[in-house]
Amino acid sequence: MTADDREKLLLSDTLVPDLFITQYMSSLTASSIRIYLMLLMNRGSFGKMDVKTISKKLGFTQAEVEEQLFYLTSAGLLEQSEDGTLLLVDIKAREVDRYIDSKENSGLEMPPQHRDPATTRLSASIADTFFAGHMGYIWYRFIDESSSVFKLDQNVIYALFTNLQERRKLFGKNTRPAEELREKWCNRGVHSEKDLEKVLGEDRKVEECRDSLGKKRRKALDDVDLEYIRTWMLTYKMEPDVPAFLYTYLRKDKDIEKVSMKQMDEILQEWFSHNIHTVDEAKNYELKKQAADRTQAMTTFCGELFRKRLDGPDLKIIEKWANTDCWEEPIVRFAYETLHKFMGTITLSAVDERLQLWKENGVASVTKAKQFEAEQKRKNKEAYQERKYASPAGASPDVTYMENEYTREHLDSRERESMDVLDALLKDE
Numbered sequence: 001m002t003a004d005d006r007e008k009l010l011l012s013d014t015l016v017p018d019l020f021i022t023q024y025m026s027s028l029t030a031s032s033i034r035i036y037l038m039l040l041m042n043r044g045s046f047g048k049m050d051v052k053t054i055s056k057k058l059g060f061t062q063a064e065v066e067e068q069l070f071y072l073t074s075a076g077l078l079e080q081s082e083d084g085t086l087l088l089v090d091i092k093a094r095e096v097d098r099y100i101d102s103k104e105n106s107g108l109e110m111p112p113q114h115r116d117p118a119t120t121r122l123s124a125s126i127a128d129t130f131f132a133g134h135m136g137y138i139w140y141r142f143i144d145e146s147s148s149v150f151k152l153d154q155n156v157i158y159a160l161f162t163n164l165q166e167r168r169k170l171f172g173k174n175t176r177p178a179e180e181l182r183e184k185w186c187n188r189g190v191h192s193e194k195d196l197e198k199v200l201g202e203d204r205k206v207e208e209c210r211d212s213l214g215k216k217r218r219k220a221l222d223d224v225d226l227e228y229i230r231t232w233m234l235t236y237k238m239e240p241d242v243p244a245f246l247y248t249y250l251r252k253d254k255d256i257e258k259v260s261m262k263q264m265d266e267i268l269q270e271w272f273s274h275n276i277h278t279v280d281e282a283k284n285y286e287l288k289k290q291a292a293d294r295t296q297a298m299t300t301f302c303g304e305l306f307r308k309r310l311d312g313p314d315l316k317i318i319e320k321w322a323n324t325d326c327w328e329e330p331i332v333r334f335a336y337e338t339l340h341k342f343m344g345t346i347t348l349s350a351v352d353e354r355l356q357l358w359k360e361n362g363v364a365s366v367t368k369a370k371q372f373e374a375e376q377k378r379k380n381k382e383a384y385q386e387r388k389y390a391s392p393a394g395a396s397p398d399v400t401y402m403e404n405e406y407t408r409e410h411l412d413s414r415e416r417e418s419m420d421v422l423d424a425l426l427k428d429e
Helices: 003-011 018-027 030-041 051-058 062-074 091-101 117-130 137-148 154-166 176-187 193-217 223-235 242-253 261-273 279-306 312-324 329-340 348-360 366-388 408-426
Strands: 078-080 086-088
Touching: 018 091, 018 176, 030 051, 030 062, 030 086, 051 062, 062 078, 117 137, 117 154, 137 154, 137 176, 154 176, 154 193, 193 223, 193 242, 223 242, 223 261, 242 261, 242 279, 261 279, 279 312, 279 329, 312 348, 329 348, 329 366, 348 366
Parallel strands: none
Antiparallel strands: 078 086
């Protein structure tokens, strides 16, 4: 920097237009504001200003400078010539031109406020309600554009000002928040009061879902999270309490420690494809899904255990075990092994009879089943011993209807043989 340049900096001032402060600055980043002020200060002082020069003066990377210049260009504050020179837009001159164009002596069509009594009354009402009777001409033009260009009903325009005031976004000379809200509503198809009621109802659902899910997750939701929520509410048509229910379901029932929004979105897509939109519908769907999973798992298990092709009656028994009796695979296997000790061919109906016997006696686990079977074996042994050593004469003194075919000794011998076979079966392995 030369001595002359240094002297110029000491004696010069940089004028910032009020229009920039009121209408543009609130929507810009700190970096883009710094670049704008640098361009404003160097207008006509240091020659050409390009990306490389700004990067060097402000300590930004060239990529950062190009990004911020894009924002300034999109906001209408900056233009770039063919040779790469950056040119500031004279926003004051542009605003004056717009104002002059609205005058009758320009030969152009007058804004609707000058020819539409309804728009005139609306403008007066908004001026009295929101600006204490002193509304700037930029707001008159905003109302005109909202009615003639964006085709918004008068009630919608009034509601727009009400919304801005409630959110504390209504500033005397800054129409940028109002323009952004108007564009947002128009992009969502708002033109009439009915359209607006629908959109505001959707927004309330989004806010309700955001609050309930935020409490469950115990953290503030960022813009990416909010985009997921908007998709769930507006596209999947979920009720606001469904995502919070899903989060709890995944944490507690599925034992997932960290539940991501992407995981939730995949499940909500599945629910949406099955026309599920409420918590009750989601609960019923998951219960049926779990029942189907249990039935399928039990069917696969029984096919391997019994080594046979399962038919219709078998499948009914399996479904009952999985969803009505809620038997687990280990206890079914133990029932099969218990019957296998004294039966050659084991059927599902035979196993079901044994399981029902256990259920009637309060048996619900393999441990309890082993205790029950051991106790039954002990009782059978005692009964057998009593019968074995009882007096044959006392059991049946006369068998007159068999005297012609069997002798007493023959009958006693057959009974002892039966007892010996039973005794062998009841012996411990």
